[in-house]
Amino acid sequence: MSNEKIVGSVMVVGGGIAGMQAALDLANAGYSVYLVEKSSSIGGMIPQLHRTYPICICCKIDSRGVECLSNPNIKVLLDSEVIEVNGESGNFQAVVRDKDRTINLNAGAIVLSAGFEPFDPSGYDTYAYAQFPNIVTSVELEALQKPTGTNQGILRRPSDNKEPEKIAWLQCVGSRDINQGDTGACSTVCCMYALKEALNIKDARPRIEVSIFYMDLRAHGKGFENYTNQALAKGVRLIRSRVHTIDPVPGSDDLRIQYGDEHGHLQTESYDMVVLSVGLKPARDAVALAEKLGVNLDTNHFVQTRPFEPTTTSVPGIFVCGALNGPMDISNAVTNASAVVSQIGAYLGPTASPSKAKPSEILNISAEPINFMDVPVKKQALVVGGGVAGMESALTLAKQGYPVTIVEKNNQLGGHALFVSKTWQGYCVPDYLMRLINEVSNHPKIEIHLESEIVKNSGYVGNFKSAIRNSQSAITVEHGVTILATGAEITKPTEYLYGQNPNVWNWSDFDEQMINDPGVFEQAKTAVFIQCVGSRENERQYCSKLCCSFAVRKAIDLKTKNPEMNIYVLYREMRTYGDREDIYKQARLLGVMFIRYTLENKPEVCEKDEGILGVTIHDHVLDLPVIIEPDFICLQSAIVSQGSEKLAKLFKVALDKDGFFVESPAKLKPIDAMTEGVFLAGMDLSPKSIEESIAQGQAAAGRAMGILSRSTIQVGGVVAKVDEEKCVGCLTCVRMCPFQVPIVDPNQRVASIEPGLCRGCGICVSECPGKAISVVGFSDQQLIARTESLLYS
Amino acid sequence: MIIAEQKPIQEIKAMIASYQKILVVGCGTCVTVCMAGGEKEVGIIATSLRMALRLDGKKPEITEDCIQRQCEWEFVDALKDRISKVDAILSSACGVGVQALAERFPDKPVYPALNTTFMGMPEKHGLWIETCRGCGSCELGRFGGICPIARCSKGLLNGPCGGSQDGKCEVSKEMDCGWQLIYGRLKTLNQLDQVEEILPPKDWSTDRDKGQRRILREDVYYEQTV
Amino acid sequence: MSRPFKEVLTSGEFVVTSEIGPPKGTNIDKMLHHIELLKDKVHGMNVTDNQSSVMRLSSLAVCHIIKDHGGEPILQMTCRDRNRMALQSDLLSAYVLGVRNVLCLTGDHISLGDHKGAKQVFDLDSVQLIAAAKNLEQGQDLGGNKLDGSVEFCVGATATPEADNMDSQLLKFRKKIKTGAEFFQTQAVYDMSMLKSFMEHTQQSNTKILAGILVLVSAGMAKYLNANVAGVTVPQELIDEIAGAEKGKALQKGMEIAARQIKQIKDENICPGVHIMAIGKEEIVPEILEMAGI
C-alpha cells in the first residue's frame, strides 16, 4: 500500500441499495463509513416494492440492512440530514443533524447516493390521478400488491376493494414528456417494472387482463427481452399507444381509455384500475445538498458525472452512485456503488481493518459445529481482457498498490473501443483510450501479456493459480482475485447486401472509418441506418443495447456536419434509455427520420444499376412504403459473445444461452461471478456502452478490494466432501454442480471438491448415486435423524 | 457400460412378498453410474418395499448393502455373512450380478430389481443410449465408428432403408437413423468409398447363437487352487 | 394373355404395373376380382409381403394364384420375417410355381405393424437379397453350395426419388444396380421435377425405373403421407386441389391427378413406366389408365 496516501473515513449520504452497497464494500475494504439516512430506516425504495426484476431480492434487502447496522466499520445515522460541508477532497468536515443533536464528522470522501423519488403525476390533468381513486401510481400498486400490506397480497382496487379484472398501465408518466411531464429523459426502468407488475399479477391471478400502453418498449438490459417474451406468452398485452386521457365510466368506478391505435383509429376500452408508470426524479433533498456542495447537475437535474468517469462528480472527493446519478435499475446502482468504492480507494487510504464476514444463516441451522481454516490471501489480481473494462479495473487496483497481471489475446490493448469514435454523449473515445492505454502500459504495478491466453486455473478465492501462455512462453501467476473482462464480438450481417455492395457498412467498420476519414460519409446526400440487424430475432433473442444510441449519435454527427443530408433510421423499438432520450430528440429536431419496422415487414435493400442502393420500408404511420436511395447504409449488427466457453470452464463461470457470462445468482452481486473471487466486467456479461463498461471495470476492482485488503480468508465451513472409497467417478456431481466445482481428474478417477470453491448447497450430495458425497452439517444421517426426531417427539 | 433400469416396485414386491428377511444388494459399478442400482437406489428400493409390504400387513426386515462389483466372486463372497441371515436376496445389479449371487449362494433365492437393458452410455445426463450389441465381430472401422447393427433399427449393412427421413428412423422420430450418422461421419472423414463396396451377409456365428459365449485367455488363465 | 414381364421391360413399351394386397385371412374373393380386372390392363401385378409389418396371406401363394388366373405376378420379398435360409428356399419355391419376377425389399420395421412383440430378422438386407437371388441364378446358395436346378428371375428393387437423404439413398441405389436389379419400382412420387432429377442418376445403367403412383383419396391422406411416410411429399397445391374438390369427389380428383401424372410421365418420357398403388381400391386402376390414355 502506498504510504503517501491520505487516510480517511467516508460519508455516504443515502441508505438505499446503492448507499448500502457502497458502505459495505468500503467497510469490507477497511474504511470507516458514516451512512447518513434521512428516514428512520435504511433500504431506500426497495422495501416499498412488491418484487424486483429480474430476480427478486426482497428477501435479501433486510439482511443487507442488518449487515450495515451490525458492521463495526459502519456507523449508521438515521433520521439524519447533512447540514453543512466544508473542506476539500481528503478532508471534508460535515455537520449532520439527527432528531435531537448535531454531529460533526470528518470524511476523506463523500458519496451521494440518496436516490430518486417517484414522479408526482398530479400535474397531468388528462390522467386525473387525484380525481379517481382507481388511478394509482406504480409505486402505490407495489404497496397494494405487497403481502405485508393491508390486503395481504391480494390486489384490490382502492375505490371499493373489489378484485380488479382488467388493469392498464400507462407508461412514460413523467418521462419522455417535456409538456405535462416536464422531463425529456426516459426513466429507464419503468417498462420493465410495468412488465414485472403485470406479470406478477398475471401469475397470481391468471384471469386478470393486463395491458400496457407504451411508446417504445425499453427492454434493453440483460435478460429483459426474454422476460418480455415470457410476459407476452403469459398473456400480458402490449399496446403501442400513448394515452391522451383517462375518462371515468359514468355510473361506476371503472375507467375508460380511448387511444389511437397504430393505424390511427380510435379504440375504447374499460379498466377496473389504471396504473401510472411514474418516472424517476432525483431526490429533492439530495439535489439541494448537491447544489450546496457545488456539484454540477445535468439538464434533468440528476447529478452529473465527468466524461469517462461514471461516478465522479465535478467536485473532487465527491462521488455519486445509484439513481441520483440518473434513472437506473438495481444492478446498475449496485455496480456504480462498487465503482465508487474503487475510485475512493485509488486516492484515500482506509482507516480501519477490513470487517470480518458474518457467519451465514446456514451455519446457524447446521446440525454440527462448523470449522473454518484461515488461508493467506495473495494480494495480486489477474485481469483477463485488455479492453476498457479490463484496463479500468487493472488501473484502479494498481493505483491502490496491488500488482495486476493483464492477459490480452490480441496484440494491443483497447479492445472494442478501438473502433469507437465517440460515446453517445459525443465524447471523443480515441483520446480517452490513448490516455488509458498509456497509463496502464506505464504503470509499474501492471504487467501486460499480449497475444496470450489463460490455459489453466486452479485454486479458490484468495489463492488462485493461473497459467498464461503465448507463442513463446508459459508462465504461472498466483492471484487472490480474477477479473474477467474479455469483451464481445460484432456479427457480420448476412443480409441487406452486406459484403456485396461497398456502400453497405457494418457499424464497427463504419465507426472506424468515422475516426479515420469521416469525409467519406459526410458528403452523402442520403443515409440509412438499419437497427436490430441480427438482434432480437431468430436465435438471438436479446437486444444489443447500444445500437440505438449509436445510430442516433452518428446521425447527429453527420447531420451537424451536413445539415442537408437526409438520414433515415429504420428501427424496431427506439431504446435510447435514460438521458439518451435527449439525443434521440436532438436527432429528430435535426430532421433525422425514424421509421419503425416489424419483423414481418423488414426493410428491403436492393441494388440498382451501377451499384446504386435502394431501400424500401413501410412507414409505420402512413402505412405506405417509402423508397429511399441512400448513398450508404449502416447496419447495426448484433453484439455476440466471443466464445467464452473455454474461459468459463477454466474459471467455473456459467454461460447463459446466448454465451455471455452469468453473474452470481446471489442477486445483489451483479458483477460477481458464481465462483467467489472471480468478477465480471464489460461486454462479456452483455452488450453495453463504454461508460457502463468503465463502471463495471471499476466496480470489479471495488469488489476485489474487499478480498485483497485482507491478510487471510476463511475456507471451509458447510462444504461437500467426497468419500474416495465410495466414489465411482460417475461424473454426476460434475454435471450437477451449479458452480462446476467438482472435478474428476482422469488420473485420480474419483471426484474431488475444492472446499475453497464449494458453496455448500448440497445438490451433488442428493444426486450422487453412490452416496459418496456428504455435506458438513447436512448429511443424510443428520437430516433423516432430524426428521425422525421431529416425528417421534 | 451396462445400462439397466429399475423394475416397478409392485413387480419387485410380488417377487419377494413371501419372505420375511430380505437383503437388497446394490452394485457399485455400471448400475451405480447409470443410476439404477447403486447405494442411493438401494436405499430407495428398500424404503419403498418396506412401505409397500407394510401396507400389505407385513413387517419384513429389509436390510441394505452395496458392494463394489457384483460380477466378481471376491466382492460377492464378502456378503456371505449377511446373506446367511436373510431369507432372500434382491439384487439391484445387472443380470450378471444377479446370476453371480445365485451361483454363489445356491440355497438362497435371488431376485432381480432391475431390467438389464443394453450396453451404452449417457448421451446426456439422465439419457442413455445403446451403442453396442456385442455381436462378437466388430466392423466399426468400416462404418466410421458408428455401429449399424446396434444403431440401425434393422441392422442393415449396405445403406439406409427407405424409412429414413430427416435423419430419423422410421421407428421413432426420437431415434437417429444410424445410417445417416454413418454416412455423415464418413463424408466428413472423406471415407465414403468404404461403404460403396457391397457387403455380403453378416457372419453371425460370433453372436450368441452358439449358446453362452466364452473367452479363454491362455496367457492369463489361472485356475484357483484354494 | 400376359407376356413375361422381362420381355415387356426390354420392349421399349410404356410399362405399367399395379399392386395387389393379399387379404388378412383366407377370403380371396375381392382379391380375385381385382386380379381379373387388372390382369390384361397391366404388365405385372406386384404382390405385397406382409406390408407395413401386418401379417397377411403370403405373397408367394397369391403370386401363384395370379399365375393361375393368367396374370403376370411380381413377388415381393422383404427381409424382415425370414432369415437367409427361408428367403432362398422361398425363391426356389417361387420359381417352381412359375413366378419369374421378384422385387427385393428391406421391409418395414416390426414395430410399425400388428405384431409388435415379434422378433424381427433382417438377416439380409435388400442388396444382399438381390445378390442371393442372383446367386441362385448362378446355381449356388449363400452357403456356397451347388443347386440341383437353378432359377431365372427378373429381379427388381425399390428406390425413393423424393428422399430427403438422397446422397445416402443413392449409395444403396447404386449397390442395387451393381448387384443386378433389372427394374425399380419407386416410392410414391408427386413432384415431377424431383422425379426428373432422380432419373438423372439412372442414366448410366440399363435398369428400368417405374415411377410409383400412389392414388390420393383425400386431402387427409395427403397430409398423413407428408407427416408419416418417409420419402413422400405431396406438394401443397395438390393437397389444395383435392381439398377443393366437391364433396364426395375427392377420390375422383385423386384419380385425375394420378392419370395426369401418368400421362405426363409418358408424354415427357420421364420414366419408362409406372407402378400404380391404389391401396385396397385396385378396381379404380383401369379407369385411371383410361384417363391417362393408356
Next chain:
Amino acid sequence: MAEFEPKLIAFCCINCPSSSVTVCESMGMSIPTNVEVVRVPCTGRVDILHLLKAIESGADGVYVAGCSDGNCQFTDGNVKANRRIERVKKLLDEIGVGGQRVEMYRMSAAMGPRFAEVAREMTERVRGLGPSPLRR
C-alpha cells in the same frame, strides 16, 4: 372423534421460504403446529430418500418449500428438487401410499403469507387424504 390432525414435515430452504416464515411471523400469522420444519441450505439438498424416510417414519405428508422460479441462490437447486419430488410422487403412487402426500411449493419472501398458506393448504389436503396408511 376429534378431527384428524396430520403430521407434516416441511423441508424448507433457508433462503426465500425461510424469509417467508419470518414475514408470516411478522404479520402475526401462525404456522400450523402440526407442521415441523427441517431447514436445508437449498432444496437441492433434499434427497428422495429424505422424503421417503419421512413418510416411512410416520409423516402423513411431506412437502418441500423452495425458492420461486429463477430465484434459487444455487441457480436451479429448486428445479432439481422438483424433479425428485415428481419421482417420489410416482413411487408413492406405486407403493400405494399416494403421491398426493408429497408436494413441492415455490415461494418468494415477498409472497409473505404464502408460507402459512401453504402449510394450511397442505394440512387440508392431507387431512382430506386421512392418516398415512402406514400409520393405520
Next chain:
Amino acid sequence: MEVIQLKPITAELKKVLKKVDLNACLTCSTCVGGCIVTDCPQMDGLDIRKVLRMLAYGMVDEVVNSKFPWVCTGCGRCVHACPMKIDIPYLMKVIKGLRDRDKVPGILHKGVEKVLATGNNMGIPEPVYFQVLEMVEEEMNEEEGFSGFKLPIDKNDADVVFFPNSKEIAADSDDMKWYWKIFYAAKADWTIPKENWEAVDWGLFTGNDEASMTLARRKIDFVKNRNIKRMILPDCGGGSMGCRTGIEKWKAKDSSLSVDYLYIYEIIMEYIKEGRIKVDKSKNTKRHVWHDSCKHGREVERLFGKGMYDEPRWILSQCTDNIVEMYPTGPNSFCCGAGGGMWPGPYKEELAYNGAKKAESIKNSGAEVVVTGCSNCRDQIMRNLKKKYNLDVEVKYIWQLVAESLVLE
C-alpha cells in the same frame, strides 16, 4: 401501390414551419387519441399523426390540398397532451394559409374579403346596421325595467367597448339584448363602434395572418381614437383569439403601444363583485353545466398563461346553486366541434362528427342547461348537436343567464 415520395421541404416552407418542431414527433398517438377528428368517416383515413408525418416527409402539397386542416377546429387538445408539445393548431393554421385563396373552402375567404372591404363579414351596409340596432334599442325600451335605454355608438372616453358579431346583426339581433341589459343594469360607461365592428375573425380561420392583423389593428385604432379605457375581447372564441394575438403582435412591433383588454367574464365578474349588478339565484333551479370553449380556456392558457376557467364558473355560481361538471373538463375539455371556422364552413357531416365527444360529455354530465361563452359553441350545441345527438338540454349564453337573473332596482 401508392408509395411515399420523399421531397425535400423548400427553404421557404422550412421558415414557415420553423416555429413548430413537428420533427420532434414521437409518433406516439397521444394526439390521435385526443383529437375529435380521429376516425371521422369523411377524412379518407387521415388523422393528425399522419398529417404530421406527411409534413415531415415533405408531402406539404398533399396536406395543403387535403380537407384535414379545415376540419381541424384548432382546439389544441392535441398539443395540450402532446409529450413533445408540438403546436399543432398553429401548424394547421399555417397550412390553411398555404391554400390558394380561391380554393379556401366555403364562404370563409369571401367573408375575409368582405370584412376587409366593409368592416364586417357579411358586408352589411351601415344603414342596415343602424336600423337593426335602433330596432333592438326600441324593443329594449319597451321591456319592463329597461326604459330609457340608449345605445352608445362611437362614444368617446368610454370605459369599455363591445363588438357585435355580424351573425347577431343579420339574424339573431335579440341575442344582443342580454349584453345590453347587463351594461344598462350596471350603469356601464360603454360603447359600440359604428364602423369595423365585426367581432369574428375569419382571418384566423383561413390562415390569413395579414387579415387577422388588420382586424386587430382596427379595434386598437378604435380604442385609441375614441380614448376607450378597455376593450372587451369578442365573445367568439376565434374572434377573441385572433384579436388578442393580433394585439400582442402589434405590441411586439411597437413597444409604446398599450391596449387594455379583458374578457366578457371579467367585466361581468367585476360588475357583480362591485355590486353594480345583482343576480337572483332562485330563478335558475335546473342543473347547469359550464362548457369550456377551447379558445377561452385551454388555448388561452397555453398561449397566454392563464385560461378563463374559474371566472365563468364563479359567475355561474352566482346565478344558480345547481351546477354539475362535465368530464373531461377545463383544460382537457372537448371542443364543441365547430371551432376553427367549422361552423360557417361547408363541412356539415364533419361538423356533426366533430361534436360527438362533446355531446357525450354533456349527456354524461346530466345537465339540463348548458352554459357557454362563445357564439360558435352555443350555435353548434344548440342548433346542431342537440338535434344530432338527442340532447335534452337548453343552451344559454352566460350573459343570457346573467341577464335573465338580473335583479333590477
